[in-house]
Structure formats: structure tokens, C-alpha cells
Amino acid sequence: MMDRTEKIETKIIHTGRDPESFGGSVNPPVYHFSTVLYKSVDELVSRYDNITPDSRVMTYGTKGSPTSFSLEDAVAELEGGFRSISFPSGLAAVAGALFAFLKSGDHLLMTDSVYYPTREFCASVLKRFGVETTYYPPCIGSEIEELIQENTTVIYTESPGSHTFEVQDIPALSAAAHRHQAKLIMDNTWASPIFFNPFVHGADVSIQAATKYINGHSDIMLGMVTTTREDWEQLRNCTWHLGQCCGPDDLYMAQRGLRTLSVRMKQHQSNGIQVAEWLKKRPEVRRVLHPALPDDPGHELWKRDFKGASGLFGIELEPTNPSNVEAMLNRLELFGMGFSWGGYESLIVPSDVEKDRLPESWTFKGPLLRLHIGLEDPEDLILDLEQGFQELRTDAPKSSKS
Numbered sequence: 001m002m003d004r005t006e007k008i009e010t011k012i013i014h015t016g017r018d019p020e021s022f023g024g025s026v027n028p029p030v031y032h033f034s035t036v037l038y039k040s041v042d043e044l045v046s047r048y049d050n051i052t053p054d055s056r057v058m059t060y061g062t063k064g065s066p067t068s069f070s071l072e073d074a075v076a077e078l079e080g081g082f083r084s085i086s087f088p089s090g091l092a093a094v095a096g097a098l099f100a101f102l103k104s105g106d107h108l109l110m111t112d113s114v115y116y117p118t119r120e121f122c123a124s125v126l127k128r129f130g131v132e133t134t135y136y137p138p139c140i141g142s143e144i145e146e147l148i149q150e151n152t153t154v155i156y157t158e159s160p161g162s163h164t165f166e167v168q169d170i171p172a173l174s175a176a177a178h179r180h181q182a183k184l185i186m187d188n189t190w191a192s193p194i195f196f197n198p199f200v201h202g203a204d205v206s207i208q209a210a211t212k213y214i215n216g217h218s219d220i221m222l223g224m225v226t227t228t229r230e231d232w233e234q235l236r237n238c239t240w241h242l243g244q245c246c247g248p249d250d251l252y253m254a255q256r257g258l259r260t261l262s263v264r265m266k267q268h269q270s271n272g273i274q275v276a277e278w279l280k281k282r283p284e285v286r287r288v289l290h291p292a293l294p295d296d297p298g299h300e301l302w303k304r305d306f307k308g309a310s311g312l313f314g315i316e317l318e319p320t321n322p323s324n325v326e327a328m329l330n331r332l333e334l335f336g337m338g339f340s341w342g343g344y345e346s347l348i349v350p351s352d353v354e355k356d357r358l359p360e361s362w363t364f365k366g367p368l369l370r371l372h373i374g375l376e377d378p379e380d381l382i383l384d385l386e387q388g389f390q391e392l393r394t395d396a397p398k399s400s401k402s
């Protein structure tokens with residue numbers, strides 16, 4: 001275990017690595033295996049019997065190897081939890097965390113600003129298994145206590161919110177949850193462990209879509225769930241019962257990406273703020289949804305609890321013809337159009353959140369865009385956006401670029 005007083009930039013380099021055990025190799029080996037062979041019946045039986053919360057033994061392909069332990073130990077330490085387990089996608093991690101801590105007859109309090117596929121999981125699978133979900137406005141804070149029922153066992157939060165970027169009061173949600181013996185599960189993908197420490201702020205379980213910043217190169221799918229010591233066995237056992245496990249090459253790629261996470265996040269942050277500040281001054285932009293901007297409604301909470309901002313934020317455009325927005329997006333050359341984010345490249349997508357949100361938590365009806373600011377030079381990104389904005393002028397001749 002690393003000395004916990006070290007700075008996160010140092011920890012991220014050394015955590016989860018054990019060169020001495022692998023012939024001095026700086027990076028962990030990639031174990032391709034399903035079967036583990038035992039020398040005797042005695043060893044076969046005892047290896048299984050010796051699985052403890054802390055054990056790091058190989059027993060079968062679904063139950064971990066030095067390749068997965070390396071990534072999991074590193075993420076657990078950076079998130080500030082006890083242990084992590086990996087899932088084949090971020091959504092699998094979300095579903096795995098909810099499955100582990102909910103049962104039939106339970107009530108779940110879910111943020112209204114949640115990642116859309118999480119909402120779909122609640123409306124389909126959890127509903128079928130008899131779990132009732134109530135959505136709460138993301139800025140509810142300690143008033144969430146009024147929504148807690150006798151059978152509420154989980155409060156689920158994601159901060160800032162998906163597409164709309166509301167910052168939530170995690171310590172207040174945690175205090176309310178714990179007064180009622182409920183767990184607080186947090187999706188911490190936006191900030192990554194570099195910019196938010198979920199366990200210091202009272203979460204019991206933290207989720208990372210490692211597909212995004214942890215891997216950082218848009219080339220694998222992976223999810224991680226981290227818990228406190230108290231909640232670890234429940235999560236690990238449920239994950240094993242579900243048969244969730246990941247391919248060794250993907251696990252290796254994620255731990256490789258992780259080593260540069262802190263430098264990448266700092267660059268995403270500064271590039272993102274530079275582009276956001278430019279956008280704020282543009283007449284085409286009604287509002288920039290970025291918690292690091294001082295007049296953002298979530299700024300004070302963000303400043304209190306977060307250590308930085310990632311490269312993902314939103315903009316509301318001034319009312320305009322939908323075909324102009326389409327032309328603007330089509331005209332961009334450096335910004336790719338596509339889902340996911342957290343890689344080295346800039347992305348932009350139109351957001352469509354109105355149909356699902358509580359009327360009290362989201363009212364803007366105009367065009368909403370989500371930007372992921374990558375590691376390009378921000379001046380070049382600004383020039384690209386400036387070109388795109390020409391299409392928003394109703395008198396602009398339509399570009400012929402496809």
C-alpha cells in the first residue's frame with residue numbers, strides 16, 4: 001500500500017504496480033486464461049476456502065488476475081475507497097452496483113439528471129424486479145430527506161448531471177442517506193478520481209465509466225465500482241454471481257491509460273475553461289453550463305467539493321432554426337460528432353433531455369449541445385466553433401460541406 005500522504009500525481013504512477021513480483025517489469029503482465037490448474041485436491045479446495053475480502057488469488061477466469069487486480073487496486077486507492085471491481089462497460093458497472101445494493105420491494109431515489117441509460121435500467125430491469133424508482137431534482141440538497149421512505153435503501157447521484165451539469169450537494173445527500181441506513185451510490189465519471197474524491201464526501205459506492213477518462217483513448221469499454229470496506233463483499237459477491245468479468249487486454253489498456261490521467265485531466269480542464277469562456281462571450285450562446293465558471297449556479301458547491309473540472313460541459317443556444325444547428329454541427333471539422341467522451345479528442349453532440357426530465361428540474365426548451373474539449377490546441381477549437389457559428393445566422397448561405 002502506498003503512503004496515503006502522497007499527492008495524487010505521485011500515487012497514480014506507483015499504485016497498483018508490483019514490478020518485483022513480475023521479473024522487474026514496470027507494467028503488470030497480461031494474463032490470458034480461463035482455467036487455473038491446481039497441483040492437488042487439497043490445493044484446489046483450499047484456494048477457494050481462502051478467499052477473503054482481501055485475498056488476491058487466482059481461482060478461475062471470472063474471478064480476477066494480476067491484470068485486473070492491478071487496475072482495481074489503483075482505482076480503489078485513487079477514489080479513496082477500499083476495493084474496486086471491473087465490469088465490461090460503464091453501464092454494466094452502473095447496473096452491477098444497483099443490483100448489489102437493491103432487492104425486490106426496495107425504493108430507489110435517483111437523480112433526475114442521471115445518465116440516460118441508467119434511467120432506462122431503472123425503468124426496465126429494476127421495475128421488473130419490483131424496485132420502485134423516484135426521481136429527485138439534482139439541486140435538492142438536504143431536502144431529499146422528505147423523499148426518503150421506509151423502504152428507501154439507495155440514493156443514487158451523479159454530479160454534475162448528465163448533459164445539464166447541475167452540481168449536487170454530496171455531503172448533504174450522504175448525511176440524509178445514512179440517517180436512514182440507505183447507501184449513497186455515486187457515478188463519478190465526470191470528475192474522474194483526480195478531481196473528486198467520492199469517499200471523503202460521504203459516498204458508500206463510486207462508479208467510473210473507465211471507457212471515458214481513465215482509459216482516455218476511445219478504444220475500449222470498461223467500468224469500475226469501488227466501495228467502502230463495509231460494502232465490499234456484497235458488491236464483489238453479486239458481481240461474481242452475475243458472472244461479470246473483463247478481457248485482459250482491455251484491463252491492461254485501462255491501467256496504461258490511468259498512468260497519464262492526472263496530466264490529461266489538467267489539460268482537459270484548462271482547454272475546457274478557455275473554450276467555455278470564449279463561448280460565454282458569443283451572442284449565439286444563451287448560457288454555458290460549466291461549474292468552473294464563477295456565475296454558474298453550481299459554482300460554489302463545485303469550488304467547495306471538487307478539485308477541478310473535466311473537459312465536458314454544455315451550452316444553451318439562443319433560439320434558432322433546428323436546421324441551422326444541424327448545419328453548424330455538420331460544418332465543424334475538429335469536433336467529432338459521436339457519443340461517449342473522455343478520450344484525447346474533442347466531440348460535440350446535440351442533447352435531447354426535455355422529454356424525460358421533471359418539469360421542476362429542467363425548463364430550457366431551446367437547442368442544447370454537449371461539448372467534450374480534448375487535448376487539441378484550444379485556439380484551433382475556438383476557430384472551428386467560430387466557423388460553425390456562421391451557420392446559426394439565419395441569413396447565412398448554407399455551407400456545401402457534407
Ligand SMILES: *Cc1c(COP(=O)(O)O)cnc(C)c1O
Pocket residue numbers: 089090091092094115158162187189190209210211212221222223340
Ligand atoms: C458513458 C457513461 C456511462 C456508461 O459507460 P459505458 O462504458 O459507455 O457503458 C456511465 N455513466 C456516465 C456518467 C457516463 O458518461
